[in-house]
Amino acid sequence: MCDPARADPRRTLPGGGRTVARVTAVRLEGVRFVRAGREILHGIDLTVERGEQWALLGPNGAGKSTLLSICSATTFPSRGTARILDAQMGRVDLRELRRSIAVVDARHPLGSNLSVRDIVLTGATSTIERIPRWEPSQAEVERAEDLMKQLAVGDDPTQRWLTMSQGERGRTLIARALMTEPDLMILDEPSTGLDLAARERMIATIDRLPDTGVTTIMVTHHFEELPARVSHAALMSAGRLIAAGPVDEVLTDALVSEAYEHPITVERVGGRWTARARLP
Numbered sequence: 087m088c089d090p091a092r093a094d095p096r097r098t099l100p101g102g103g104r105t106v107a108r109v110t111a112v113r114l115e116g117v118r119f120v121r122a123g124r125e126i127l128h129g130i131d132l133t134v135e136r137g138e139q140w141a142l143l144g145p146n147g148a149g150k151s152t153l154l155s156i157c158s159a160t161t162f163p164s165r166g167t168a169r170i171l172d173a174q175m176g177r178v179d180l181r182e183l184r185r186s187i188a189v190v191d192a193r194h195p196l197g198s199n200l201s202v203r204d205i206v207l208t209g210a211t212s213t214i215e216r217i218p219r220w221e222p223s224q225a226e227v228e229r230a231e232d233l234m235k236q237l238a239v240g241d242d243p244t245q246r247w248l249t250m251s252q253g254e255r256g257r258t259l260i261a262r263a264l265m266t267e268p269d270l271m272i273l274d275e276p277s278t279g280l281d282l283a284a285r286e287r288m289i290a291t292i293d294r295l296p297d298t299g300v301t302t303i304m305v306t307h308h309f310e311e312l313p314a315r316v317s318h319a320a321l322m323s324a325g326r327l328i329a330a331g332p333v334d335e336v337l338t339d340a341l342v343s344e345a346y347e348h349p350i351t352v353e354r355v356g357g358r359w360t361a362r363a364r365l366p
């Protein structure tokens with residue numbers, strides 16, 4: 087999966103037409119977000135450098151999905167600044183910027199019963215459905231087939247979205263996300279609904295993503311689902327960041343217990359994580 091050219095941070099900025107050193111994937115400064123008259127994010131400062139693999143953790147309602155939608159250039163902050171892939175939101179062509187960002191969401195809102203190949207090809211157009219009369223180039227077809235092989239999907243040409251298992255869907259969505267060689271990949275609970283073996287295959291797949299040079303930010307509720315190569319973590323609680331930094335410094339008993347407002351023991355064995363509530 088590794089393409090050495092992808093590791094070069096000097097890439098052409100989307101929409102900018104300039105080549106600059108693009109090192110920082112996400113830089114949030116004083117980000118606040120108000121929805122329905124209520125402030126949901128209360129001044130978030132976060133820097134994600136390119137090539138880092140982040141986990142975003144915290145209890146229900148902490149604001150993780152809201153923060154992810156800002157990181158994916160889908161939602162504008164109400165206050166503060168968000169620079170995504172060195173482009174300041176509000177000052178760039180968002181469609182161009184979003185071509186460098188891939189979102190993998192287990193709740194992918196596909197309505198029609200596309201084949202695996204067609205779903206992967208929608209990554210080339212950054213659309214949910216196939217665009218009528220759009221035909222992929224030969225290079226796009228070859229890339230889609232290569233990614234399907236790498237992600238071990240699409241062997242059965244009759245397989246379609248509505249009859250695919252959750253695991254097949256997840257791997258197909260990752261292949262789709264890689265179509266545009268994204269710089270930043272957002273993974274929103276990618277292991278939701280997977281049985282144990284499918285979950286482990288998914289984690290192994292995510293653990294290979296750093297080989298492509300992509301920066302990842304993943305939300306999960308389960309420490310067991312963190313791939314071993316996660317390098318950084320951010321802990322959220324009630325719209326604030328409790329801690330953010332190298333994973334071993336952030337996923338400590340004290341900080342995790344503070345975020346979840348409950349005594350929790352965190353362990354790391356062989357690179358993988360577990361978390362247990364301590365009983366009184």
Ligand SMILES: Nc1ncnc2c1ncn2[C@@H]1O[C@H](COP(=O)(O)OP(=O)(O)OP(=O)(O)O)[C@@H](O)[C@H]1O
Pocket residue numbers: 121122126144145146147148149150151152153
């Ligand atoms: N459309 C909306 N209108 C009003 N409030 C919302 C809306 N969406 C989310 N919220 C509120 O914003 C807060 C943060 O929600 P968010 O979904 O970002 O949290 P989360 O950490 O992703 O939660 P979960 O782990 O349950 O998915 C919650 O209090 C939620 O009720």
